[in-house]
Amino acid sequence: MPKLSLSARVLWLTSLGLLLVTLAGLLFQVRSQVESERQAAEDNIRSVAAALLPVLRQTLVVGDIETVQQTLDSVGRYRGLARIVVYQAVPYQVIAQTRGKGADTVISAPAWFTGLLNEEIASYQSTITLGGITYAELLIEPSLAMVVENAWQVSRQALIASLVFLIGLVVLLGMMLRQGLKPLTGLAQTVKRFGDGELSERATVAGPPEIASTAAAFNQMAASIEELLAKVRVSEQTNRRLALVVEQSDDAILTLDLEGHVLSWNQGAERLYGYPAQEVMGRSVGFLLPDSRQGELAQWLDRVRHAIAGTRFESQLLTRDARLLDVSISASPLFDADGKRIGEINIGHDISERKAMARALHMAKDAAETANRAKSEFLANMSHEIRTPMNGILGMTELALDSELTEEQRDYLNIVKSSAEALLTVLNDILDFSKIEAGRLELEHITFELESVVSGAVRTLAIQAKDKGLALEWNIAADVPQFLVGDPARLRQILLNLLGNALKFTERGGVKVQVTVDQHLEHGVRLHLAVSDTGIGIPAEQLDSIFKAFSQVDASMTRRFGGTGLGLSICGRLAEMMGGRIWAESVLGQGSTFHFTVELAVAGAPPAPETETPERSAQAVAATCQVMLVEDVPVNQKLVQALLEKRGYGVTLAQDGEQALALLQQGRQFDLILMDLQMPGLDGYETTVRIREMERGSGRRTPIVAVTASALTTDRERCLALGMDAFMAKPFRADELYAAVERYCPQEG
Known part of the structure; x- marks a missing residue:
């Protein structure tokens, strides 16, 4: 029916x-x-x-x-x-x-x-x-x-x-x-044609509201289906292209199931690992791991089951011909249509060449660091070996100059002193340049008076200017702050270098230092310092090169005036470290002006230091001060002992660390210990550590000043860390030695 x-x-x-x-x-x-x-x-x-x-x-x-x-x-x-x-x-x-x-x-x-x-x-x-x-x-x-x-x-x-x-x-x-359901019949026919593949078919929206809305809904659904099918076709085309790209990619692309079995294997994987796809499909990925790395398989499978997109790792994988490759692998999870994790996609890239390069770079870095350490050790040894005899030369020269001499003898000794100081300048330039190149030069930030720095630099070279018949002047503008915060020693070093060069290359006329404010900053000032001379001048084409290391205007300058060619390079680096720059202006035959800027913080006036009359420092202090000198070099022993006894200090000599400890164990008490660092047997570092251990619990702490030919910052930091109180580098001037002793010796009220 x-x-x-x-x-x-x-x-x-x-x-x-x-x-x-x-x-x-x-x-x-x-x-x-x-x-x-x-x-x-x-x-x-x-x-x-x-x-x-x-x-x-x-x-x-x-x-x-x-x-x-x-x-x-x-x-x-x-x-x-x-x-x-x-x-x-x-x-x-x-x-x-x-x-x-x-x-x-x-x-x-x-x-x-x-x-x-x-x-x-x-x-x-x-x-x-x-x-x-x-x-x-x-x-x-x-x-x-x-x-x-x-x-x-x-x-x-x-x-x-x-x-x-x-x-x-x-x-x-x-x-x-009959009339109302007539559009429904048309809709049924439209649906049949649409189902037969005529995707452009649309129903007539007519009839009762219910049927009309149904027809409209069908039309909307048909449009969505047509659009979706178009997207599916585009997606299929894209997938085909992607599949082609994946298959032909140079990278090794493979997919694994949750158990680590190979699901797909592209041509890049065939080329990289040497295995054809039909040979590895369904096999555990462990066949790529050498026997020595089979323990990594569990980690790999754990990544397959839990890794997030973008996980990267590196491994050494085995090719079919038993070669080990360094491979960088990018792993991403693989999901089915329901969003359930079913495995992992691995994209491998051969990084063997990069790894080899990295190993070579690492070896080169190690070699460079070894060479740098060797250079630092060489410089430290050179500094020690040169400064130690230099200390004796300069010290004994000063002692000799204080004695009764003929005019000819005094001239000879002044030549010895100036020659030794020139050699010391060369050594200091080399050490400073080495520290700057290694990034180990650190600036101080202390309050100082600018006028004392500028005037001190000028006074240091005043005798040299007078001997050459040159005028040496300096001027500080009225708006320049009196007290600043920075590194006065390095600022003085720049000025001395520029003034020394100006005097060296000027035969008549004079040299002038001018200090002005270049710009007022939020927390300080930028100073502009200029050193002008009336010397031989510099060719314009060589103005840029004079600030390069080991560079001079021409080779004859070295033979005529001396120098290493490092001074201006060091000045430029120091100016940059202080937030400024250096440059020069010159007219050949008329003179030169060297400019540099530095940024310094402004400080208030520091408290006035407590001073004593020279007579009190030399007599009252010396009368009560007992100094132990721990030094193994006879020349330095004689020099320091002579300088201190000249001022009336009591000096006890110790040849090495063992003798110093023996004196203290005998109950001898000293107001100050001058400690050499480089000694045979027990060096100054270990001796200091043992002295501090002996003093522990006694309530007494004897000041210890390191006296060493090493000028490296690391040595200074090590001395202070081990319990020393101050650091004095050889060669030192007599006034530096006296200042160190007077700082720690007791004074009578």
Whole structure:
């Protein structure tokens, strides 16, 4: 049996529903009509009884039975009555009765209709009394047939009207359904064509709102499907291109499942590792690891299961021909369509050449560091070996110059002193340049008076200028702050170098130092210092090269004036370290001006130092001061002892660290220990450590000043860290030695 269409089913269901509703309505109407007829019949009986009782009461009192009968016959003609009886109850006796017209009513209603009306109409019964005397009983029975007939006539008319209305409604509904569902048929045809591949098909949006919205929704869905399929086609093309790129990539690209088995293996992997794809598919990735690195397989599998995108690691992998490759691997998780991790993508790149280069660079770096350490050790040893005898030369020369000498002898000794100082300058330049190149030169940040630095540098070279007959002047502008924070020693070093060069290359005229403010800064000033001379000048094309290391205007300058060619380079580096720069202006044959700038913080005036008269420093202090000199070089022993005893200090000599410790263990007490660092046996560092251990808990701490030919910053820091109090580099001047001793020796009040 073919299935009914949607419209037929809707029509049948609607018709059945309407029929049931109509029948229910008719049944309700029939019952209502019967009830209404019954109620009307009962009301009529009561009305008849109300009119009949007075007449019967009067006629029965006089015993006029004939009139009673006539009255009953007259009333019985009413169609709603079936029977009227007047009777005597005890004993029962009918006085008069009549058959009503309603008793002859013929019921034309069908039996099923009569069966639906299970109704009864109550008879009316009343006692006829007068003056308390009962004369008779009145019984009036209504006609049920009349009630049923009346109800049937009304119901039949209603049923006919309902059926006519129902048929018309069903016909109208069928027409509306046919017309309304017509767009749905078109939609079904459109859907079929769309399903057959005609993706451009669209439904006509028409008909009832429900169907129209369905058609619109279908059109939207069709557009989305068409767009999605277009994207799928583009994605498929992209995937094909990507697959081609992956397959032909120079990088080794492979995928692994969660157990580390190979799922894919591109041509790059074949080229890098030497294995064809068909040989490795399904194998554990461990075959790429050499026996010595099989322990890494567990780590690899852990990355497969837990690694995040972009994980990178390096490993040594084994090729088919047993070569070890350094490989950089980029790992990313692999997911299925549901987002579940199913493995890992590995992209490997051969970094063997880079690793070899890195190893070579590391070896070169180690070699360079070894060479640098060797250079530093060489410089330190050279410094020590040169400064140690230089200390004796300069010290003994100063002692000799303080003695009774002929003029010729004094000239000879001054030449010795100036030559030794020149050699010391060369050594200092080399050491400073080495420290700058190694980045180990550190600047001080202390408060100083600018005028004392400038004037001190000028006074140092004043005798040299006087000997050459040159004017040496200096000027500081009025707006230059008096007290600054920086490294006065390095600032003085720049000035001495520039002034020394100016005096060296000037035969007549003079040299001048000018200091001005270049710019006021937030926390300080930028100073502009210029050293001008009237010397031989510098060719313009060589102005830039003179600040390079080991560079001079020409080689003859070295032979004529001496020097290493490092001085200006060091000055430039120092100026840069102090936030400035250096440059020169020159006219050949007329002179040169060397400019440099430095940035310094401004400071307030420092507290005035406590001073003593020279007589007090040389006598009162010396009278109470006992110094132990720990020195292994006889020349230095004689020099220091002579200088100190000249001022009246008590000096006790110790050849090495063991003798120094022995003197202290004997209970000897000293106000100051001058400690050489480089000694055979127990050196100055270890000796200092043991002295501090001996003093622990005694409440006494003897000042220890390091006296060494080493000028490296690391040595100074090590001395202070081990417990020494100060550091004095050889060669030293007599005034430097006296200042160190006076600083730590007790003074009388």
